[in-house]
Amino acid sequence: MTTQSEKAQHFLSLHHGDSPLLMPNPWDAGSARILASLGFRALATTSSGFAATLGRIDGNVTRDEAIAHGASIAAATDVPVSADLEHAFADDPAGVATTVTLAIAAGLAGCSVEDYSGTSLYPIDVAKERVAAAADAAHSGDTSFVITARAENQIRGNPDLADTIARLQAFQEAGADVLYAPGLADLDDIRRVVAEVDRPVNVLARPGAPSISELAGVGVKRVSVGGAFAYAALGALVNAARELQDQGTYGFWTMAGPGAAAARSAFTTGES
Numbered sequence: 001m002t003t004q005s006e007k008a009q010h011f012l013s014l015h016h017g018d019s020p021l022l023m024p025n026p027w028d029a030g031s032a033r034i035l036a037s038l039g040f041r042a043l044a045t046t047s048s049g050f051a052a053t054l055g056r057i058d059g060n061v062t063r064d065e066a067i068a069h070g071a072s073i074a075a076a077t078d079v080p081v082s083a084d085l086e087h088a089f090a091d092d093p094a095g096v097a098t099t100v101t102l103a104i105a106a107g108l109a110g111c112s113v114e115d116y117s118g119t120s121l122y123p124i125d126v127a128k129e130r131v132a133a134a135a136d137a138a139h140s141g142d143t144s145f146v147i148t149a150r151a152e153n154q155i156r157g158n159p160d161l162a163d164t165i166a167r168l169q170a171f172q173e174a175g176a177d178v179l180y181a182p183g184l185a186d187l188d189d190i191r192r193v194v195a196e197v198d199r200p201v202n203v204l205a206r207p208g209a210p211s212i213s214e215l216a217g218v219g220v221k222r223v224s225v226g227g228a229f230a231y232a233a234l235g236a237l238v239n240a241a242r243e244l245q246d247q248g249t250y251g252f253w254t255m256a257g258p259g260a261a262a263a264r265s266a267f268t269t270g271e272s
Helices: 004-016 029-037 047-053 063-076 093-105 124-139 161-173 187-196 212-217 228-247 253-267
Strands: 021-023 081-084 110-114 146-150 178-180 201-204 222-224
Touching: 004 110, 004 146, 029 063, 029 228, 029 253, 047 063, 047 228, 063 081, 063 093, 093 110, 093 124, 110 124, 124 146, 124 161, 146 161, 161 178, 161 187, 187 201, 187 212, 228 253
Parallel strands: 021 222, 081 110, 110 146, 146 178, 178 201, 201 222
Antiparallel strands: none
């Protein structure tokens, strides 16, 4: 794949395979190259993981920063990259469309758009208009840019499955290519969501979530990890630092050695 259009088309096709697309979330160019070298076929940025690299918590990154970060991840590897762009850094549909246009220009293959403003959920009609604007901007050219529409109910204090499904159905009607309700963990709930929409469904891998094989069995087409890998790396850093500080030993090299080997392999493959 040498063009953005080919990457975007390939990215969309990966959502229609027999098994879920496993799409991890790197937090910088190096982690992106390592994940690609391990055989993952697509990647996505993580807003929380990226914010952590800047010493911030999630929701405190600007649009310019997020777009530049997405561009750096997309340039680091040849696999398609989708960007976590939160609520597209805009409340109005025109602003959402501008963000999508910037993401396309950055060389990304897709992006996500949330129905949460940062303080509250948008009314369903407003949320639908925002997705429609994103889809129009994504599909008006020849890039086949992939829009993932997110219904945030489950992680924003409103675990109303019927409303979540209604929102996802509205986003489907608005032109979204992929649907995502982060926080869903009950297999029966996930089965119901998949059955009541007609777009590929993404599930977030989190504690208590069904296994990949179980998700495949109910028709889930994509699984992502959000900020989990970034925080796992930070957790390893904390454990290594505490060992050095409290015990004065170097057992952390049991993890550092394989990590260094993976980096040497990924960073010398000749990828762009």
